[in-house]
Amino acid sequence: MxxxxxxxxxxxxxxxxxxxxxxxxxxxxxxxxxxxxxxxxxxxxxxxxxxxxxxxxxxxxxxxVPLVSVNPNSPYKTMADFVAAMKAGTVTIATAGAGSSGHAAAEALKAAVGGNYKHVTYDGGNPAVVATVAGEAEATTQLASEQAAMVRGKRLRPLAVLSNQALEIEGYGKIPPVTDFITTKLPILxxxxxxxxxxxxxxxxxxxxxxxxxxxxxxxxxxxxxxxxxxxxxxxxxxxxxxxxxxxxxxxxxxxxxxxxxxxxxxxxxxxxxxx
Amino acid sequence: MLCAACAAVTLHMPAQRRTDLWFAVVLTAFSLVVAVESWRMPRLAELGVNPMSAPGLTPGLLALVLVVLGIALLWRSLRAPTAPDDTATVVEGAADDPPARATWPRALLALLLCLVYALGLLGRLPFMWATGLFVFAFIAAFSFDRARPMRALGGALLMAVAVAASVSLLFEQLFLVRLP
Amino acid sequence: MRLDGLIQFAHAIGAIATPTGLFNVVWATLLGMAVGMMPGLTATLGVALLTTLTFRMDAGDAILILVCTYVGAIYGGSRSAILLNIPGTPANAASTLDGFPLARQGRAGEAMGIATVGSFFGSLIGMLLLVLIAPQLAEFGLKFQSFEFVWLAIFGVVISGRITAMDDPIKGWIAGFLGLLLAQVGQEGIHAYPRFAYGSTDLAGGLGLLPALVGAFGFAEILCVMKQANYQTVRDSGRRIVPRLADIVGRWWTILRSGVAGTVMGIIPGVGEDMGAWVSYAAARRASRDPDSFGKGNTEGLLAAETGNNAAVPGAIIPVLTLAVPGSAPAAVLLAAMFIHGIRPGPLIMVEFPNFVFEVAAMLFWASVAILVLGLALTRPMLHVLRVPRDYLMPLVFVLCVVGSYAITSRVFDVWVMLGFGVMGFALREMGYPMAPLVLGIVLGDLLDKNFRRAMVLSDGSLEPLLTRPISAGLGLVTLLVLLWGLAPVRRAAGRLFGVRR
Missing domain, CATH: 3.40.190.150 (Bordetella uptake gene, domain 1)
Structure with a gap:
């Protein structure tokens, strides 16, 4: 135009x-x-x-779509580990702030599996993802698009994509959908x-x-x-x-x-x- | 050089001390009010917000730091004027250069003119007129002690027209700035 | 990787070499020089005012103009230091020591030439260090997390308060913390709660960063300048301006030492161009075989001071780019300008804006070339700037302050903020409170707030990580030392301990 x-x-x-x-x-x-x-x-x-x-x-x-990823040094190897930590209420999740898509995803997970998490907010998706890479937060539920580069570079370990179908990230491969791990129906995220x-x-x-x-x-x-x-x-x-x-x-x-x-x-x- | 500076401070001590004292009182009171207001700010607990991220946390702590600094200033300005560490340097540096001639009426006049322009003229008159009037008045007001007042007034007029026209044109056309 | 950077840098230099780009370089540098020359008008004012006035321009053009103004102003201040014995900006205070005696001996032209060459090499050395250090520092900056940023913000205002109020650090700290507090007004960055708004939508929007800076510097400086009676007119500048090649080549070690020292001073948050000059000057004097001639018109002292302060400009920009923490007051304004142009500096800069560091370095390159060429070619015409009566200039500056503070959001409230900060800034100055820590505080307030509350969430309210995380502990220790060094009783005790009298 x-x-x-x-x-x-x-x-x-x-x-x-x-x-x-x-x-x-x-x-x-x-x-x-x-x-x-x-x-x-x-x-x-x-x-x-x-x-x-x-x-x-x-x-x-x-x-x-949101993606659950963790810092590679964190103890969570699989989505099952992560769900257990959420039930115990010990996990720290970085998002772009209250009401952001990452926050909504974390809230949905919490509603589905119970338990709690510590919500840490950043100035945007990128800073939240970097904080997870740096290890300030253990996990992030920001969007897959914001994490793609870090996942490709092996600086984040993707656990599950919050959708009903797998997500392929170029240079990494397929990430399983959350429905493989949780039977409770998750809302649209x-x-x-x-x-x-x-x-x-x-x-x-x-x-x-x-x-x-x-x-x-x-x-x-x-x-x-x-x-x-x-x-x-x-x-x-x-x-x-x-x-x-x-x-x-x-x-x-x-x-x-x-x-x-x-x-x-x-x-x-x-x-x-x-x-x- | 440090000694000279110290001497300059101590020489003006009484007036300096008085302003320090008053400012310390104002600062401490203001900071206390801010601290209380920060405490009263909603913690947003009903939104499920972590209490450690309450909006009032940082301003409250900053206000407390200022309260401490204000009290420190207050305490210092209340101490006896002949504190042992101050007297040591008073004798030297007395023959320092006199401070540059500074006049309060000039500053107050400038302040007054600027406030009348920004709060009174702008918005009531078109930008160009208000600006021209202000520039003329400002230059004229400070030109009276000059050798040739008429020439100064002429210069003021010229400058007023030039500034009003060029600022309006330059910023509206070139920098695309909205004018008040 | 390194070669990659060099190629990008070369590209960026070429990208500015368009007619528009060079035109912007020339006028912005000249304007900066003029602002720097005028006693009372500082680099901070110049950059703040131009930020508002170039707000509608393309981000790249606007930042180029600001960088050129910044470099030009720090350099231009040497003119009034040499000719009037008044530093044009605080950064040129060290230049008066040998610059003015040289002018008295009828060697003003030579002094201006040396100052020009020194400023040129200073900027260039700083720029090279920026290209080398910034990408690495950004990578290292990724280790800086919430706790570290809390310390950085506090350290910035504490050291700035200490250095700008040498005789009375408590006033510097009051100014700094007041700045941090004033930045808390309005919608905060985590829950969007409007703090201290009391129902006013204007207050909920916060006190605009740039209107506040334009007020605290622009309007307050107008009032300060008008308060002083007129200064003396300019004396003859002497004949020789372009320095002898041998004078420069023979002093390469002084130039290099001052350039590096100035850049390092610039990098430290809160330590500005003035310290770059003082440290370089002191080092040159210590290294000299004839230290007694310093202060009596030694060209080497002038060269060191002017190399040091201009090297501190790129130095101060390094933490702006890599940590979003300003190295000095004008750099703080530059940071605010980057924010409003949508550039988010910080450790992620090489990821989010990979070319930006090299673009800024290229801007510094052109600004350095401009001060060398314009400084040597236009020495005599530029002297007219000092003859402009202040009563003619100040109303124009005030009109620009009003237009500038209104320009960004077209809110009348911003003009009020400018006026309020101007009156407050003037009153604080008159009572002996420095402005640089206030500015730093205003710019760092948001960073401190978000990182502090985030840190407290992470640690469940424990302050322990502030003292136990390695980088945090280091920053905290240095801040504590600066604090203690500023307290009179501690200084006295240390003096007794080491048997040294002040």
Whole structure:
């Protein structure tokens, strides 16, 4: 579309700070946010920020899945060891912060196997993964894409991918799905990524243009597809309502997982989020 | 050189000591308030947050450090003016260079002009007008003790127009900065 | 690996050599020199103001401009040190000792030439060390975890407070911890809880880093400058400016020693360019066969001081890139600028932004070349900067402070923050509180907060790892020594013990 894009990375508070800045920026259609749209459905629930998924126009790109990895020097050789440690409540898990995908994954595991864990938060996925490599935290439940390089370099030991199918990482091989180890049904933990911008006051022609780009250019973009395969992520382009429909089960899963963990400020039912 | 500096400090001791004393009181009181406010901050325990990551932890401890430093400053400024280690250096360095001529009215005038511009003029007048007016007033106000006041006023006018125009154009067009 | 770096470095140097790039190098370096020359206007102010004004530019262009301004300002300060006996920036204080006596002897031109060559080689040596050390230090920095960063932040303000308030370290520490505390206002980085906001959305957004820095330096400096009566006009600069080749070649050892010493001083968090100059000066004097001539117009002393302070510039940038901990006050502003441009320096820099270290080194290279060429070619025209009356210049600087603090987020609240920090900074200065630790504190506050609370979560609230982890313990010990060295009773006791009188 022949437009220069300035990327401003504003880490912290599960991306809430960066998204808030985009929300408060002038609505000229030139300030977008990139991130996980499902978080837009849970900020309100957690009492962090009064915003809602329908306030935003969504454009999805890829879907990532969380991966449980541990420091190679940690005593956990298999997912079974890890589950036992979680039941005993002795494991330290690094994530990108409250409400991040890594946190949601850890909460889901906890809900499925019981026990507890020590939650250590970092400024983002990369710092959380590095802290695990360095041994400050024992494990991380961040996304596979954030861990791929370290897994390939043997500096992290992947135990299980939190999905119902195995994940292949280039240069490492297949990582078994968590369903091989846990019989309890886990909620949906995938995270769809994309860009989004506030619906209100954004000029309609901006939205039209983006819709067109998504339908024509992004849907069969080979570069983006290869990128997703290489990183072990799924390529899932969608725009507008269909994008929201794809994100909705993720919001449901997250909302109720936070509710079970007692971290919510209101019931998901108050926001019309049905139990998955 | 260190001795000269010490002497300069001790020579001005009474006034210096007084400001230190007042500032120490203000700092200690302020830090105590901050410490209490940090303690009262929510611990977010209802969100399942680890109590060690409570938002008030760091500001509270920093405020306590400042309380300690404030009390130390207070204690020091309350001590007898002739502390043994201070007297040793007083005699030397008395013939030091006189301090550069510093005048408070100039600083206060500058402060006043700047505040009127930033808080009063901007937002009420268009940026260019407010800026021109400010630059002119500033230069004119500090030019009265000059040899040729009329020439100074002319210079002020010239500078005002130049600054107002160039800042507006340069930043709106070249740096793409939004002006207040 | 090493060769890889050299190739990237060469590429980065070439990448700047476009008409736009070189144009930016020239004007930013000249502007930096002018800011450095003006007594009262410091490198910190120059970099802070330009950060806000170049905010909308591309990140690479903006950082290039800032680096050139930084190098130019530290160098430009030597002019007023030589000609007026007033250091243009705090970093040039050591240059007055021999620079001004040289000017008195009618050798001002020669002195300026020596200062130029010294600054050039200083920057270059610092840049080389940056290319060599930074990637290694980043790798080592991966060993730095939450506990170590807690110590680094505390060490930074403690040593900066100690060094910038030599006579009265308690004031330096108050300034430093006040900076750390003020940085805690607004939404914190772990749970997004708005601290000290009391319902105000402006306060919840926090006190903007750059408006605060522009205020504490820009506005406060305007008030300080206006308070002083005018300084004397410039005297004749003498004839010779370009130094004799033999003078430089014969002094290669002084240049190398000062360059390395300056860089090392720069690397230590909180120890700035001024210490780079003082340490190099002291070393040159100790090594000299004629130490008594120092302070009476010895060209070697001037050369050492100016090499040392400019070498400290790349030195101070090294921890900015590899640990996200600034080496000095202007470097702290540079770090803040990198943050707002979306560059996250730190131990991960070689992973997340693999070329950035070499790009910064290339920027330093061009800035060094620019001060050599512009410094020697424009010696006389640049002297006009010192003749500009301050009442003409200061209103312009203030207008820029207002525009700059408003520019980043277009919030009127940021202008208030600038004004508030300006008045507070002015009052603190007048009471003898240094500004450098305050700035360092403001920049390090967030790092301290997140790492401290994370460390406490990891250790279940135990402070023990702060003292038992090897790197932590080392940093803690050094911090403690700096603290003790600053306490008058301890100094007296040590003096008695070793039988030395101060």
């Amino acid at each position: 022949k437009q220069r894009v300035v990327v401003v990375n504003q880490p912290g508070a599960s991306g809430a700070i960066g998204k808030k800045n985009a929300w408060e920026a002038p609505r000229d259609g030139y300030t977008w946010t990139a991130g996980a749209p499902k978080q837009l459905g849970t900020y309100k629930l957690l009492g962090q920020w009064d915003t809602w998924i329908d306030d935003w126009q969504l454009y999805n790109t890829v879907t990532n 995938s995270t769809t990524f994309g860009i989004f911008l506030p619906k209100q006051d954004t000029p309609p022609e901006v939205i039209e243009t983006l819709n067109r780009i998504w339908a024509t250019k992004i849907a069969n973009n080979a570069k983006l597809r290869n990128y997703a395969l290489e990183k072990g992520a799924l390529f899932t382009p969608a725009a507008g309502q269909s994008a929201r429909d794809k994100v909705w089960p993720e919001i449901q899963a997250d909302a109720w997982s936070f509710q079970t963990a007692g971290r919510t400020k209101m019931s998901p039912e108050a926001l019309n989020i049905p139990k998955p």
